[in-house]
Amino acid sequence: MRTTLRCPKCQGRKIIHVPVVRDNGYNRLMIEYRMGFFGDQEYGEFESYICRACGYAEMYVKGAPAINVDQIDGATLLDGEKDVGHPYR
Numbered sequence: 001m002r003t004t005l006r007c008p009k010c011q012g013r014k015i016i017h018v019p020v021v022r023d024n025g026y027n028r029l030m031i032e033y034r035m036g037f038f039g040d041q042e043y044g045e046f047e048s049y050i051c052r053a054c055g056y057a058e059m060y061v062k063g064a065p066a067i068n069v070d071q072i073d074g075a076t077l078l079d080g081e082k083d084v085g086h087p088y089r
C-alpha cells in the first residue's frame, strides 16, 4: 500500500499514513526498546499504512538495514538469499 496506494485486500484507494505509531500509553512503538541512530538517521520506529475502507494495516520499521537483530528478544534474520531452508517449515 505504501507504494501502490491501493489496499491489497479490498482494492480501497483511501490510505491513512501514520508516520509514528504509538501504544495507548502514547509511547512510540519501536522494534528495539529504545530509539536507535545510524549516523543522524533514526531507526527502529514503526510507521503504518491503513486502508480507510476495511482497516487492513501494513507496518514498516524505519531504517531496517540498521536494526541489530541480536538486540531483539527472539528475533532471527531469515536470509532468503542463502539456501539454508526456512527454520519454521
Ligand SMILES: [Zn+2]
Pocket (backbone or CB within 6 Å): 007, 008, 009, 010, 011, 012, 051, 052, 053, 054, 055, 056
Ligand atoms: Zn481495504
